[in-house]
Amino acid sequence: MDYDAPARKAWLGMSKTDIWVQLGYEKISGMVLPKGKVQLGFYVTAYEDDSPVVNPWAKVSRFLWETWGRPLFAKGEPLRVPLDRFVEHTYRWAFDTWKKHVWQEFDIDGRRVGAPAFIVNITQSPNYKRPYNQREDLSIWNQAWFSSLRSASGVKRYARRVGDAELEKKADLTKEFALAAPQKDGIFPTVYRAERDEVEIDGRKYRRSKGWETGHWSNSNRVPRELGMNQDYYQPLDCSWTALLMLRWHEELEPDDRLVEYARSYAEALLRYQDEDGFFPAWIHPETLEADRRALAQSTETSMSVLFLLKLAEVTGEEKFKKAALRAMDAVIAGPAAEGEWYDFETFWSSSKYWQNRLGEKIPRNAMHKQNTLSMFWTAEALLHAYHATGNREYLDWGRRTLDELSMTQQTWQPPFIYIPALGGFGVMNFDGEWNDSRQTLFAELFLDYYRETGDAHLFERGIAALKSGFVMMYCPENPQVKKLWEKVYPFFGPEDYGFTMENYGHGGKTSPQGMGMGTFTIYDWGNGAAAEARNRIHDNYGDVYLDRLRRQGFGIDSIEVTIDGNRAVLHDLADSPRDVRVVFDDGTTKTVRLEGKTSVSLNADGS
Incomplete structure (x- = not known):
């Protein structure tokens, strides 16, 4: 479909495409159709009255699921394998067969810490016969994407379930890593990096780490560098997510007052940054600790801080945190959520940088903002918790509206150009080419939570499909279709590589039956480790089977x-x-x- 908003025209058809700018498509000539019958079809949703549509996504998202998603779901798509098989592969891969490059254990200021490395690639496979080459700095993250603390909570849940004391110790070392981040007036860094160098082997240069002796604290490097910012800038989004996970660990896994005090210290600082409208900034200067409001000053990143402050108010009983959270929630509803302005760091400062010089403006061609699914998710979850905290039905209604908008980005069919099981996965944004992104397992439980409030069965089904889709890209015998694709691209892969999982499919915007789109790396905290965490969390909260006696x-x-x-x-x-x-x-x-x-x-x- 092509849509020209200023001309108020839309076209339906078939065309060849090419990558226009990074992960953006354009129509090109040269489409050739084989002999035979070609059919085009479409559906239209029409409203007979002139009143505003409160939730424009509800009917459409349900229609998509019930028409295409549910029939696939009923067949067991996207996979029919006990999920613990994938969890076992994940932890064997991270802590055994790939341990040399994945598991990191060292001291920070006399504190023993440990966590999986941020990223590894195919050259670090034990079956790769040439020297390995590091893709990025050796580092450990606690960021909105890559959260070692989130993954560790899954390790701890699983270790307790199977009685593995050594595995549980690894989870606890990752908790210690989170607590090791030094606070500066409550604000704290979220990434620990080692320096990198080049070595020459047989006349070729390879990137290698200098080791944790060169380790230092910093933050995510997904920042507006065009504004002079760098990875030393603090990011409240990442701090709020990490502090929220600390509180969840304390409440759900093991009481630890250090976690609460650390989170509370951060919250006191966070409140000082709330602007007069209720929003929290996206970046804080590393030296002056002044908010830098030149970008995302009033964005849906604020929703993460809403979630954190509501949880802290619940844990401590301090009303000021709840009051600040609800003021921020109301600001998000009245502003960016109502406008469809789903902005966050990933929308403009990751793979797709298009439109970053025109923040706040809709793209004229389609009269839409550039939108990212992460901020939809944070907002839908924050609205649900705001409803729980207040009983105000408006929050639940806005939450369901946001969840339905998020649902529009979930894969509900099996396209002929996607060569892996597609059902349940999520895209990244409305200007991107990736399928089956790892965020799907982060999103999964929220759909189950909304079922509890609404009784809408299709939400629970969507959540199950999202959880399963997080394991589809794993290299292992349980995924025979995907395993063949991996081996077409990397014939050296073998049993020692079972568990290797690319974060998404079609990362560069193209796929093929020969394996194009399979990728080259695993990010444990945004791949297999994250999916395992979701499985273990949902197992604890919803089981292998969930039975609703009241609703039958x-x-x-x-x-x-x-x-x-x-x-x-x-x-x-x-x-x-x-x-x-x-x-x-x-x-x-x-x-x-x-x-x-x-x-x-x-x-x-x-x-x-």
Whole structure:
């Protein structure tokens, strides 16, 4: 479809395309259709009245899922494998077969810390026969994308579930890494980097780390360099996310007052940066600690700080944090959310830099802002928690509207030009070419949470599909279609590489049956480690099967089909893998049942 907003015209057709600017497409000539019948079809949503459409996304997103998504979902797409198989591959890869390059353990100012390296690439495979070459600095991150603390919480959940004390120690070392970041009037850095050098081997140069002896604190390098900013600038988004994860660790995994005090110290500083309209800045000067409001001064990045402050108010009982959070939430609703201005650091300062010199302006051709899915997610989650904190239905309605807008970017069909299972994955933004991005596992549980409030079954199904899609790009026997593509591109891959996972598919905007679009690297905290965390968190909160007694609905999360037959839920194993299954009920109670092909569970509270 092509759309010209100023001319109020739209076209439907087929055309060849090319990459115009980074990850942006344009029509080109040369389209050749084979002999035979070619059909074009489309659907139109029309409204008969003139009143404003409160939620323009609701009907369309439901239609997309029910028409194309649900039939694929009912067949078990995007995969029919017990999810713990992928978790096992992930932790074996990170802590065993690729341990030399992935797992990092060292001291910071006398404190023992540990975490997986930010990024590794195919040249670091134990099966790669030539010298390896580092793609980026050896580093560890606690950032909105790449969060070592988030991944570690998943490691801790899993280690406790299987009784692996050594694995749990690794999770605790990553918690210590987060606490090691030095606070400056409450603000703190979120990235620890080692210096890098070049070495010459057989006449060729290779990038190598100088080691953690050269380590130093900094922040994300996804910043407006055109404005003179650099990776030393503090980023409240990343700080709020990390502090929120600290509070969740304290509440859900293991009480640790250090985490609460660290988060509270940051919150006191954060409140000082809230502007008169309620927004928090995107960047803070590293020396003066003054807010730099030249870019994203009033953006939806604020929603992350809303989430953090609401959680801190809940943990501490201090009303001032809740008050500041709700003022910020109201500002986001009235401003960028209402305008569809889904701006954050990734929208302009990552792979797609298009339009970064025209912030605040819609793109004339389609009368839309450049939009990113991360800020939609943060806002939808913040609105849900604002509703929980206040009981104000307006927050829930806005949250559902935002979630439905986010749903428009979820993959609900299997295109012929996508050579991996596509259902459930998410795109990145409305000016990008990537499919199946790792954010899908970050988003998954929010859809389940909104089901709890609304009873809308298609939201739960979307969440399950999003969770599963996070493992689709993993190199392992359980993904035979994807495994073949990996081996076409990297014939040296073998069992030691099981677990290697690219963060998305079609990163450069092109794919092919020969493996174009498979990628070259794994970011543990935005790939296999992040997906494993989501599986372990959802397992704890929703189980392998979730049964809603009140609404008489049931959902199989771990490749299990659930049908309701009177007062019983019938469980059918789609994976054909006998195992113990954790069942979670809507009142929070749980039970474990043995699933060998088929079994049933009573929906009556007394188990009868």
